[in-house]
Amino acid sequence: MTDRLEREIEEILDKIEKFPSPESRRARARKQAVRRFGGAIAERQRAFASKLGRIQMSQVMLVSFLLILGYFFFGRYNPLLMRWVLYAGIILFVTSFTILMFTRRSSPSGASSQERWRGRPVRPGQQSATLAERVQMWWRQRNSRR
Numbered sequence: 001m002t003d004r005l006e007r008e009i010e011e012i013l014d015k016i017e018k019f020p021s022p023e024s025r026r027a028r029a030r031k032q033a034v035r036r037f038g039g040a041i042a043e044r045q046r047a048f049a050s051k052l053g054r055i056q057m058s059q060v061m062l063v064s065f066l067l068i069l070g071y072f073f074f075g076r077y078n079p080l081l082m083r084w085v086l087y088a089g090i091i092l093f094v095t096s097f098t099i100l101m102f103t104r105r106s107s108p109s110g111a112s113s114q115e116r117w118r119g120r121p122v123r124p125g126q127q128s129a130t131l132a133e134r135v136q137m138w139w140r141q142r143n144s145r146r
Contacts, residue, residue: 058100071086
């Protein structure tokens with residue numbers, strides 16, 4: 001029993017001797033602070049990107065048009081500032097127009113577009129009827145009319 005107690009005490013003393021130095025504790029605290037700071041910045045970036053994702057290109061185009069229009073109405077009051085407003089409006093207009101023209105659009109309802117043939121939606125994986133099935137359907141329709 002005393003032998004086991006002695007070993008445990010020695011293990012505890014060994015761990016105390018291997019206790020981290022004040023410099024390593026400060027370095028660990030600095031790393032944790034940097035991680036927390038980086039995490040906070042990353043969270044703000046995600047929130048900002050989420051808000052940016054809700055903006056539509058047509059809204060950006062409208063804002064750019066309003067900036068250009070604002071230059072023509074208020075350009076004589078502060079020409080230097082309004083010149084930069086005009087440049088920003090032109091850049092926004094060109095980029096939003098380019099993005100609108102060269103990106104794929106989905107249907108207005110947000111659903112994927114369906115292929116249609118003769119006004120009816122074509123389902124993928126739908127196999128066409130065989131000749132025998134078509135003859136049977138024709139015969140049933142012909143007989144049901146009588």
